[in-house]
Structure formats: C-alpha cells, structure tokens
Amino acid sequence: MLSAQGLVKRFGGITATNNVTLNLCRGARHALIGPNGAGKTTLINLLTGVLDPTEGRIMLDGHDITTMAPHQRVKRGMVRTFQINQLFDTLTPLQTLALTVSQYYGYGLQWWRPLGGNRDVTERCDQLLEQFHLSEVMNQPTHELAYGKRRLLEIAIALACEPRVLLLDEPVAGVPAGEREELLHTVAALPADVSVLLIEHDMDLVFNFAKRMTVMVNGAVLIEGDPDTIANDPQVKAVYLGTGEEVGPADEITGAEAHRV
Amino acid sequence: MKQSAQASLLRSSRLKLWEPAFWLIAMASPWLLSSQALIINEIAIVALFAISLDMILGYTGIVSLGHAAFLGMGAYSAALFAKLVMPDPLVGLLFAMFVSSLLGAICSLMILRGSDLTRLMVTLAMSLILMELANKLDWLTGGTDGLQGVVMGPLLGRFEFDLWGKTAASYSLSVTLLLFIQMRRLVNSPFGATLMAIRDNRLRAMAIGIPVNLRLATIYIFSAGIAGAAGALLAQTSAFASLDVFAFDRSADILLILVIGGAGWLYGGITGAIVFKLMQDILSSITPQYWTFWVGLFLVILVLAGRERLIRPWTWFGGTSHK
Amino acid sequence: MLTILFDGIAYGMLLFILAVGLAVTMGLMNFINLAHGAFAMLGGYITVLLMQRFDVPFLLCLPAAFIGMALLGAALERTLYRPMYKKSHLDQVLFSIGLTFMAVAGMTYFMSSSQQIIQLPEWLKGRTELGEGAWTLGMGHYRIFIIVVCAALTLGLQYVLARTCFGSCLRASVDDQRVAAGLGINVNLVFLATFSVGSGLAGLGGAMGAEVLGLDPSFPLKYMIYFLIVVAVGGTSSLTGPLLAALLLGIADVAGKYYIPKMGAFIVYSLMIMILIWRPQGLFVRKGGK
Numbered sequence: 001m002l003s004a005q006g007l008v009k010r011f012g013g014i015t016a017t018n019n020v021t022l023n024l025c026r027g028a029r030h031a032l033i034g035p036n037g038a039g040k041t042t043l044i045n046l047l048t049g050v051l052d053p054t055e056g057r058i059m060l061d062g063h064d065i066t067t068m069a070p071h072q073r074v075k076r077g078m079v080r081t082f083q084i085n086q087l088f089d090t091l092t093p094l095q096t097l098a099l100t101v102s103q104y105y106g107y108g109l110q111w112w113r114p115l116g117g118n119r120d121v122t123e124r125c126d127q128l129l130e131q132f133h134l135s136e137v138m139n140q141p142t143h144e145l146a147y148g149k150r151r152l153l154e155i156a157i158a159l160a161c162e163p164r165v166l167l168l169d170e171p172v173a174g175v176p177a178g179e180r181e182e183l184l185h186t187v188a189a190l191p192a193d194v195s196v197l198l199i200e201h202d203m204d205l206v207f208n209f210a211k212r213m214t215v216m217v218n219g220a221v222l223i224e225g226d227p228d229t230i231a232n233d234p235q236v237k238a239v240y241l242g243t244g245e246e247v248g249p250a251d252e253i254t255g256a257e258a259h260r261v
Numbered sequence: 262m263k264q265s266a267q268a269s270l271l272r273s274s275r276l277k278l279w280e281p282a283f284w285l286i287a288m289a290s291p292w293l294l295s296s297q298a299l300i301i302n303e304i305a306i307v308a309l310f311a312i313s314l315d316m317i318l319g320y321t322g323i324v325s326l327g328h329a330a331f332l333g334m335g336a337y338s339a340a341l342f343a344k345l346v347m348p349d350p351l352v353g354l355l356f357a358m359f360v361s362s363l364l365g366a367i368c369s370l371m372i373l374r375g376s377d378l379t380r381l382m383v384t385l386a387m388s389l390i391l392m393e394l395a396n397k398l399d400w401l402t403g404g405t406d407g408l409q410g411v412v413m414g415p416l417l418g419r420f421e422f423d424l425w426g427k428t429a430a431s432y433s434l435s436v437t438l439l440l441f442i443q444m445r446r447l448v449n450s451p452f453g454a455t456l457m458a459i460r461d462n463r464l465r466a467m468a469i470g471i472p473v474n475l476r477l478a479t480i481y482i483f484s485a486g487i488a489g490a491a492g493a494l495l496a497q498t499s500a501f502a503s504l505d506v507f508a509f510d511r512s513a514d515i516l517l518i519l520v521i522g523g524a525g526w527l528y529g530g531i532t533g534a535i536v537f538k539l540m541q542d543i544l545s546s547i548t549p550q551y552w553t554f555w556v557g558l559f560l561v562i563l564v565l566a567g568r569e570r571l572i573r574p575w576t577w578f579g580g581t582s583h584k
Numbered sequence: 585m586l587t588i589l590f591d592g593i594a595y596g597m598l599l600f601i602l603a604v605g606l607a608v609t610m611g612l613m614n615f616i617n618l619a620h621g622a623f624a625m626l627g628g629y630i631t632v633l634l635m636q637r638f639d640v641p642f643l644l645c646l647p648a649a650f651i652g653m654a655l656l657g658a659a660l661e662r663t664l665y666r667p668m669y670k671k672s673h674l675d676q677v678l679f680s681i682g683l684t685f686m687a688v689a690g691m692t693y694f695m696s697s698s699q700q701i702i703q704l705p706e707w708l709k710g711r712t713e714l715g716e717g718a719w720t721l722g723m724g725h726y727r728i729f730i731i732v733v734c735a736a737l738t739l740g741l742q743y744v745l746a747r748t749c750f751g752s753c754l755r756a757s758v759d760d761q762r763v764a765a766g767l768g769i770n771v772n773l774v775f776l777a778t779f780s781v782g783s784g785l786a787g788l789g790g791a792m793g794a795e796v797l798g799l800d801p802s803f804p805l806k807y808m809i810y811f812l813i814v815v816a817v818g819g820t821s822s823l824t825g826p827l828l829a830a831l832l833l834g835i836a837d838v839a840g841k842y843y844i845p846k847m848g849a850f851i852v853y854s855l856m857i858m859i860l861i862w863r864p865q866g867l868f869v870r871k872g873g874k
Contacts, residue, residue, distance in 0.1 A: 048468065050464070050467075069472075070467045070468060071467050071470045071471055071472045071473065072472075074467075074468065074469060074470035075470050079468070079469075080468060082465070082468075086462050086464055086465040086468070087461075087462065087465065088457065088458050088461035088462055088465065089461055089462075090457070090461055090525075091454070091457060091458070091461065094266055094269055094270065095270070095454060095457075096458075097266075098266065098270060098451075098454065099451060099454035099455055099457075099458055100469045102451035102454065102455075103451070103455060103469060103470050103471055104469075104470060107451045108451060108452065108455050108470075108471065109451075109452055110450055110451045110452055111446060111447040111450045111451075111452040111453065112446050112447075112450060113450055113451070114270065114271060114274040114446075114449045114450060115270050115274065115449060115450060115451055115453075115454050116266070116267050116268075116269070116270025116271040116274065117271070117450075118451075119267070121451075122265065122266040122267035122270065123266075123267075125266035126265055126266045126267075129266065138266070138269065139269055157465070157469060160469075161469055161470060318674070324673060324674050324677065326677070370861070371857060371860070371861055374860075374861065375860060377616070377673040378610070378616060378673075378812075378815070378816055379816055379860050381616065381677065381812070382809075382812050382813065382816045382856070382860065383857055383860055385809055385812070386809065386813075386853045386856055386857055387857075389809060389849070389853060390850065390853045390854070390857075393849050393850055393853070394850075397846060509805060513681055513685075516677075516678060516681070517678075520678060551689045551692070551693055552689075553685045553688065553689045554685065554686050554689030554690060554693070556682070556685055557681070557682040557683065557684065557685025557686035557687075557688075557689065558682065558686055559682070560678050560679065560681060560682025560685070561664070561679055561682040561683055561686065563678075563682075564668070564671070564675050564678050564679040564682065565664070565667060565668070565679070
C-alpha cells in the first residue's frame, strides 16, 4: 500500500533520515518507535510531502508520489495527524469538520452555496461528531476547547478525509488519563482495511495495537519485525526499551522507561 | 437540545433580520439625505474597497500594503475606457474589473512565496510601480495633472450623473450591494471556509487536501477585481482619475477601516468605512492638514490596547477578552 | 561610468547605515518596524535645527543626531515597542504606520513641509577628478566623506558583532531567543541596546543623507520602501547581506536614473520583485539561517 524505499534526508551537514525503508500493507497496524530525535516525525514529514527527500522513493498504491505536493497525497488517501495539535483556532469543530468533509467530497470550490447546504456533508459531520464525542462542543470555537477534546478533533479531522493510509503522530501525547480511553477506543476501532502507521511512546498502546513494528534510532531503521521479536531484541532494549524486565503487552513499563537511554 | 450539524451551520449563515433593513435604508439614503449624497457615494466606494481587502486579509490572512494598485488600475481603466472607447458606465465597470483581475493574476504569482515581510514589500512595490508607470505614461494618463476630459454617459441609458451626486450615490450603492451579496455568499460557503482554514493554519489546510496556493491565487484575483470595481466607481462618479489613487495612503486607509470595523467580518468593512469617512470629514474641518496625525495616534493607541477590544466595548475596562 | 559607480557606492553605503538598524531589529525581534524612516528623518531635522538655530558645526551635529535618536529609540523601545513584540505582523505594521503618520504630520506642523537645505562646511564641498575621458572618476568630497564614515561604522559594527561579548549575545539572541535567555543572556537588555543603536544609526544616516537624499516631512514614507528592500533582499541574519543589498540597490538606482531616466525608479522596484520571486528569503541568507 505505502512503500518508502531508501529515503534519505540531509539538512546541510545533518542526516536526519538515513536510508529508511518502510512498507505498509493494506490494513497494516504498524508502529514506529524509537527515542526522541530518532527522526520519526521527519519521516512522516517526508512521507506526507512537507519535506522533500534528498534521495529515495515513495510509492502509494503502486504510484510514485515522491514529487507530489502534500494536498495531492491527501487526495490519494494518505492522511496524517500532528504531534502538536494543528487546528483552526477561530473555527468551531463543526465548521472544521464541515470544511474538511466538503473539501474531501469535492465541494471545496463551491462559493455560492452555504457551508451547511450539502446534505451529505452535514450528515457525515453528525456522524463524526457523534463518533468523537464532540457533539456537545460542536459550536464552540476551537481555541476554547479542553486539550482532550482538541486531541479528539485532531484525529477526527484526519478521519474525515477517509484515509486509506493513516499516519498517527503520538495521538495520546499529553492527553489526561481520563480521556485516553476515548482516544484508544477510536484508534482501535479504525476500519480494517485502512493502513495505519502509529508513532507512540506509550508502550501499552503500542503493543496492544501493533502487528508489526519498526524501531528507528538516529535517523536509521534499527530493526523491523513483529512485536514479540522486537520486545526481546537485545539491541532494542539497550537503545530504547530498557534492560529491565521483559516488555510485552500486559506488562508494566515504568521500570523499563526509567532505564531508557 | 442537540441541533443537527445542518441546522447549526445554516443558522449562522442565514440572513439576519437587520440586514435587509440596513440595506434598504442605505439604498434610500441618497434621497433621504440628499444634501449628503456626495459623501454617501464616497462611503460606498471606500466600503467596497475595504471589503475587497478583507477578503484577502481578514478571511485568508494575506497581509497587503498595496491594494491601492488595484483601485488605481480600476480607476484608470474605467476612465480611459470612457474617454477612448465608450462612455457607458456599466460596460466600463466590467472592463475595469476585468483589467484589475488580470493584474491580480499577475501579482498573485508574487505573493505566494516568501514571508509576511516579502509580501508586504512586493505588494507595496506593485502600487508604487503602477504610480510611477502612470506618471511616466503621461501622454495617456495625464501624469500629475490627472486624466482630464472624461465624460460619463447616462447610467442604463437614462440616468444622467447629476451635480448633486444622487445618481452617483445610487449607482455606487447598487454596485456595492450587488458585489456584497456575492461576497457574503462566498464567505459562508465551503470555499470561504477553506480560506479561513488557510488563514488559521496553513500547514493543516494542506494536510487535509486544500490546494493552498491555488486558493490563495483565486481569492487574490477575486479581491483585485472587486477593488478594481471600487476604483471604477471612483473614477466614473468623479469623472476624473489622478495619481493619488495609487498612493500608499489609500492602502493604509482601508487597513485602518478594517481595524476600526473589524476584519474577518463583512459588515466590519462597512461600519469601518462609515466611521472613518465621518471622522475624516469632522477632523479635516478642524485640522485640515494634520488629520493624519490623529489617524496615526488612533492606530497606535488601538493596536497597543488590542484590536479585538474595539468591537467589544465590555472589555475596555478590565474584562476578559478572548484572543 | 566610474563616477556613477562611485556615486552608487556612496548612496548604497548611506542606505546601509540607514537600514542596518531595521535589519537587525527585524532579525532579532521579528518586528516589522515601518517607522524606522521616522528616526532617520528626525536625525536630519536635529542636524538642521542645530546648524540653523544654534550654529553648531556640521561635524558635531552628526554625533548629536546619533545620540539623540539613540536615546529616543531607547525610550520608545521600553515604553511603546516592547508590548508589541508578541503581536501579529499586521498589528506591528499598523502600529508603525501609525507612528510614522504621527511623525510626518508632527514634523509638518513644526517645521513646514518644504525641503530643508543643509549648508555643508567648505571643506566638504567640491569635487576631485581622476582619470580622463570615459574613465573619469569624479568624486564629490561629500560623497567621499560619506563612504569613509559609513565604511568605518560598518567595520565597527562588524567588530562589535564578531569580537565582543555583546556581539555574541546579540547573535545568540537572533538565532534563538529562548535558548539565549535560558543561557542567562538578558534578552531585554539586548533588545533595548540594539534598538537604540539601530535608531541612532538611522538618525546619523538621516543627518548625513539630508544633503544627498533631501529632507522633508515625507522622508519616512518616500524612503521606507528602500529600507525594506535592503532588508528583504539582504536578509536579516548577517551584516554583509544588507550591506551587499544596499550597495546593489544604490548602484542600480543611480545607474538606472542616469542611463534610462524615463524608467527611473522602475529598475529598482522591478529588480526587487524579480529577486524576491527567485529567492523569497533574500539573496544573501546563509543556508539554515532565518
């Protein structure tokens, strides 16, 4: 579905991304982990077109998208969320979703009908607001919302584009414990044929979610494999997970995190 | 009681009761206040010009110091059209809008790249270049003396432009209303919403599939056309066009109007225009040459105190103001 | 032709001194200060007043203009400008336009709107000619003076920036304000000092330039675009960028007005537009810089 081959990104003397290859099949549940500064967000920026790669290719559904502009990649079904919320602060969640859905359905250039004038758009908005528990706050300007709601909106916007490949950049970062459940539930409930790449530091979430994992360190891929292999790999433990007890889906991770390099 | 998405959205874009009332009074004002017809004409023109800037500034977030380029282009196009081709005002208006939009298309290439500062520069330079151009091509434009000898034909074949300005005011008001209706539609539409998305967060707008540069160019061209219409009205109702129509003052004036009335709100341009013109009238009669001083002082105080506060008087004395 | 080059260089160096404060302010505080030209104008007027009313010799007026404008700049930075740093660019533009309007109108009120004439001291009048024919280099003495003073100032600025403690604090703050503050650098003081010196230099430039550029209340508005060009094209991350941009601008303007007088200011504006389209961040920005 999505394939990045030999991606390299250099900024002057710094190689932020060093020969990274990543493959997502249809319906993938793929996690990307690694210490801070490993280049995970840079990789997402390369995949989505925010940055141009120095070398390498990106294929989406068989098409070479390496030189495609970001908005065109979205049209082809690759959508991302941001680690730091990127929202439209003066607009309400309803307006935000309505404009996203309108754009997706092709009404982006319609200047003569009101925003609420397309039935298919408004119905989809009702659906999304319901799904993300944003209905009560749908008419409040985004800058007034609580952090947890803003995070939900962040993801809702991405899903409003009906992605075929979804890149989630630390979706639960900074979300209070009480509101995590909502988010985790939504992530788990994503349609089965959507390919998801998840960047996260919360190992609970990662091991519960992922069927395959890639570990990145210093801009390069250290290892790729299924969760069990990764969890027990000595190199990964040394670099990231920590050399405490064995790490797995049901385990406490606090001890391991304390040893993290 | 939960409202559906459709109901909420439509409610905010629905025509408010006071809107038709306002426009009825506005359209009738040249007759109700016939001694003020001239200033009503000026208010309508500057309001239209201000709203054209609001399209790119308030709704899309493009900072421009040179919108007068389009005002001037429209003015000179309309005046030259009347003088050299045909004196019909409406055809001239359409021609002027077309020419300004063309200029807008050319300029849009330059405002897409670079920072706010680059944009300020380029937009300012455009209006200065045009002023120089108009100055140098004095065989066509009359140079510093202005374009003389423009005689307008009757509007719609029947209504002559009279000395008291009633026809002029009605003409300007009608054109302003017509264009306003289009712009009102636009800002409440999906297209308008994408513009606001670009304004609020360009990165995210790109990330949801909005072709940002195309949209920026589109609204810029549209805004240029509207500004050109304002310029055409100016030239046609005064039967004259001069270099000061490109001057920086014009661009600064509408910035001030949007500051007074509130940017990002169509009626902001209108209320700002009314207040501005009336203030200008009053202050000019008190201190004719130094009116710019008070404008400057007003701007400084306003910005220091916080622009949002002007349109929310309850925040003037220590209330909370939302960003 | 050599004379044109010479005049262009003089003009360019003058523009640099006038605009350097603006460039540093913009790079340091991310503040678009369109009122910078007003400081230059006031510097010019101080010189005129001192010479005409108090018979102060020209050479003494120059430091007076510098000091006066530096003090004014410091006062304004502390009171008016500081709250403006956090505001949006639009707000800053409106604010500085407002100040400019006030300055222009104020000067018209106090000094009348006519051009001010500066009487240069005898030893600065006159011209020296070298070479002959097409290669004549005609150097007006005043222009030599300008070049010398501006070159000295430039070298001084470069020295301060590169060699002194303050210079490194300044460069650190330009690169990353938060980190600089975190290192214990008193960023507020850096801002104050920088703005003050920048305004002082503008005042000095205005005083020196009154003879060459003309001095009347509309000076800030007339020359605003030139300063902005220097900053936009030269970038805000170094001294050499604006210097080269100013020289380019000076030479282009003088040459343009001489060889193709019909086009006049066009050349400059069109050149600027072309450069900015080609390199929106400016011509001389180092890679990775702001």
